[in-house]
Amino acid sequence: MKSFTKIRSKIIPLPHTDVDTDQIIPARYLKVIDKNGLAEGLFDSWRRLPDGSPNPDFPLNQDDYQDAQILLSGDNFGCGSSREHAPWALMGWGIRAVISTSFADIFRNNALKNGLLPLVVDEATQTSLFDLTAEAPNATLEIDLVSQILTLPDGTQIKFEIDTFSKTCMLEGIDQLGYLLKHDEQISAFEEMRNA
Amino acid sequence: MNPKTLYQKVWESHIVSESDDAPSILYIDLHLIHEVTSPQAFSGLREKGLKVRRPERTIAAMDHSTPTISLNFDTADDMAIAQLEQITKNCADFGITLFDAGSKERGIVHVIGPEQGFTQPGKTIVCGDSHTSTHGAFGALAFGIGTSEVEHVLATQSLLQSKSKTYEVRFEGVLPFGVTAKDMILALIAKIGIGGGTGHVFEFSGDAVKALDMDGRMTLCNMSIEAGARAGMIAPDETTFAYLKGRTHAPKGDAWDAAVEKWKQLPSDEGAVYDKTVTINVSKLEPMVTYGTNPEMGIAISETIPSLGNKSEAEQASLSKALNYMDLSADSPLKDHPIDVVFIGSCTNSRMSDLRAAASILKGRKVAEGMRLLVVPGSETIRKEAEAEGIDEIVRNAGGEWRFAGCSMCLAMNGDELEPGQYAVSTSNRNFEGRQGKGGRTILASPLTAAASAITGKVTDPRELMK
Numbered sequence: 001m002k003s004f005t006k007i008r009s010k011i012i013p014l015p016h017t018d019v020d021t022d023q024i025i026p027a028r029y030l031k032v033i034d035k036n037g038l039a040e041g042l043f044d045s046w047r048r049l050p051d052g053s054p055n056p057d058f059p060l061n062q063d064d065y066q067d068a069q070i071l072l073s074g075d076n077f078g079c080g081s082s083r084e085h086a087p088w089a090l091m092g093w094g095i096r097a098v099i100s101t102s103f104a105d106i107f108r109n110n111a112l113k114n115g116l117l118p119l120v121v122d123e124a125t126q127t128s129l130f131d132l133t134a135e136a137p138n139a140t141l142e143i144d145l146v147s148q149i150l151t152l153p154d155g156t157q158i159k160f161e162i163d164t165f166s167k168t169c170m171l172e173g174i175d176q177l178g179y180l181l182k183h184d185e186q187i188s189a190f191e192e193m194r195n196a
Numbered sequence: 197m198n199p200k201t202l203y204q205k206v207w208e209s210h211i212v213s214e215s216d217d218a219p220s221i222l223y224i225d226l227h228l229i230h231e232v233t234s235p236q237a238f239s240g241l242r243e244k245g246l247k248v249r250r251p252e253r254t255i256a257a258m259d260h261s262t263p264t265i266s267l268n269f270d271t272a273d274d275m276a277i278a279q280l281e282q283i284t285k286n287c288a289d290f291g292i293t294l295f296d297a298g299s300k301e302r303g304i305v306h307v308i309g310p311e312q313g314f315t316q317p318g319k320t321i322v323c324g325d326s327h328t329s330t331h332g333a334f335g336a337l338a339f340g341i342g343t344s345e346v347e348h349v350l351a352t353q354s355l356l357q358s359k360s361k362t363y364e365v366r367f368e369g370v371l372p373f374g375v376t377a378k379d380m381i382l383a384l385i386a387k388i389g390i391g392g393g394t395g396h397v398f399e400f401s402g403d404a405v406k407a408l409d410m411d412g413r414m415t416l417c418n419m420s421i422e423a424g425a426r427a428g429m430i431a432p433d434e435t436t437f438a439y440l441k442g443r444t445h446a447p448k449g450d451a452w453d454a455a456v457e458k459w460k461q462l463p464s465d466e467g468a469v470y471d472k473t474v475t476i477n478v479s480k481l482e483p484m485v486t487y488g489t490n491p492e493m494g495i496a497i498s499e500t501i502p503s504l505g506n507k508s509e510a511e512q513a514s515l516s517k518a519l520n521y522m523d524l525s526a527d528s529p530l531k532d533h534p535i536d537v538v539f540i541g542s543c544t545n546s547r548m549s550d551l552r553a554a555a556s557i558l559k560g561r562k563v564a565e566g567m568r569l570l571v572v573p574g575s576e577t578i579r580k581e582a583e584a585e586g587i588d589e590i591v592r593n594a595g596g597e598w599r600f601a602g603c604s605m606c607l608a609m610n611g612d613e614l615e616p617g618q619y620a621v622s623t624s625n626r627n628f629e630g631r632q633g634k635g636g637r638t639i640l641a642s643p644l645t646a647a648a649s650a651i652t653g654k655v656t657d658p659r660e661l662m663k
């Protein structure tokens with residue numbers, strides 16, 4: 001997976017709560033057998049008008065945000081289905097971190113396995129970030145995973161939490177499967193114990 | 197010894213190793229896969245030169261992108277065909293049992309697992325699908341995983357997992373006439389919200405749960421994920437054992453007796469402590485319907501859609517966004533609102549008792565003019581059983597479409613979908629924007645409510661047609 005150390009980027013505001021994985025990537029895009037091309041379907045129903053043309057009001061269609069890597073969303077981002085196509089689509093578009101007050105369990109797991117950072121902030125920070133995107137759409141945030149610090153444009157620093165195991169995997173870009181494979185002997189021992 | 201919950205017992209008996217600086221390694225007894233979320237996992241195995249560690253613990257289904265109008269999937273589109281060919285090849289290359297087009301028992305993965313007796317109490321069960329929670333109805337620890345994790349389980353039969361918190365959901369009382377397990381779970385989600393169970397595993401308990409048959413228990417556990425919970429579990433009892441006995445893959449003879457002895461140890465101990473508890477008395481429940489774009493936006497059929505007032509700014513914004521999409525108004529009833537389609541199916545409500553419930557209302561009646569009724573059994577086994585009872589005839593005589601098994605309009609990947617703007621009363625589990633087709637509007641309800649609404653052409657209280 002892609003490693004993550006530090007990014008600096010504008011913030012794409014998505015001021016909705018409970019953004020579900022059917023919105024992030026609708027089922028009609030799930031017929032692929034690889035991970036490519038999913039960015040095309042990212043937020044398809046919000047990004048496009050009924051006639052298929054781009055919705056000019058949706059931030060992903062605005063010039064300002066074409067290089068942005070940070071998405072700011074309402075509570076409970078990624079609820080719904082287990083489709084890992086959701087983080088693949090976000091990453092495919094260029095998103096590297098999603099900021100919210102909470103994430104659905106499966107989405108969070110999937111994101112961490114792909115180098116997409118689900119960054120949890122408190123409600124006050126979330127509100128101030130939404131205010132910031134309204135007042136200064138070009139403002140940038142810095143996310144430093146090593147120190148676990150989010151730096152606002154005015155220099156304010158906010159510490160965020162992440163478990164040590166996921167952090168190490170993200171920093172080094174390592175696949176968690178390697179860790180499991182190293183435990184082959186224990187897995188065999190467990191199987192033998194159960195068959196005894 | 198400390199009293200333990202059902203979840204703790206299953207969790208602890210599957211720990212391969214624990215460490216301070218990594219999640220636990222959890223052994224997986226049964227791995228279910230389907231065509232949509234598995235191809236990339238097999239590509240990963242091939243790239244790394246890995247094998248499937250325990251092919252005999254892996255079962256594959258074709259259900260999501262498969263057409264339901266023909267038995268052999270010959271009307272699938274090119275991309276779906278590519279996906280079906282891929283899973284066929286993957287299962288052949290790695291030695292995995294596949295319930296494919298030719299299988300007499302094929303169907304929705306969460307329907308065939310229990311039906312074939314693969315799902316058993318005390319097992320750990322995973323699938324690249326969030327409604328894996330369904331299998332918790334048997335006292336299994338069953339939850340959805342992503343495709344990376346599918347690859348992990350294929351390669352190692354294990355998963356990195358952190359322990360969840362426990363949440364006891366007690367349903368007390370006796371279900372009134374015309375009210376079902378589906379209404380119980382919709383009432384719970386309306387009460388605690390779609391994030392209410394995040395980080396937790398539910399244990400459904402209480403008299404009203406004990407009184408449910410296995411079909412109803414599966415409906416309950418199926419929608420645990422709609423409240424954000426990792427899984428939902430129900431303690432195994434005589435109802436569970438009676439369901440499993442004699443199923444193709446259930447233990448037989450002495451092994452059966454030994455298994456039942458073990459399963460009887462699983463229920464939570466007296467005095468076991470949960471991190472959270474909620475109690476709902478079902479005696480006053482009514483049929484439930486959803487009015488919005490996520491499953492927590494539900495009301496009793498006699499209630500009106502909530503007001504915008506007295507809410508936080510964020511709640512107001514999400515409610516008005518949902519009502520705008522649904523083209524419904526705050527403070528107005530949902531009952532009697534005209535609808536276009538009724539979908540009876542999905543891993544939530546496509547089993548025999550669901551189809552019988554729907555048929556009890558459809559029998560001798562006709563669907564409203566212009567109404568499209570789609571009835572999709574959860575498996576081919578169920579389809580044949582229903583046909584032996586004449587349910588297919590009842591559906592056809594009412595003017596409905598009787599289909600072959602599959603996920604169908606639950607997620608609209610196979611050509612069965614709503615048209616933009618259409619209203620559907622559906623027995624499935626998700627009413628997200630566009631879930632049943634771009635621009636489609638979904639009202640979640642029980643099979644009774646769905647069948648009654650098909651007859652009248654509007655959102656209907658089934659009790660009015662059951663008198």
Ligand code: SF4
Pocket residue numbers: 259260304305306325327542543544602603606607624625
């Ligand atoms: S029926 Fe619906 S919820 Fe169930 S597995 Fe199929 S798509 Fe998922």
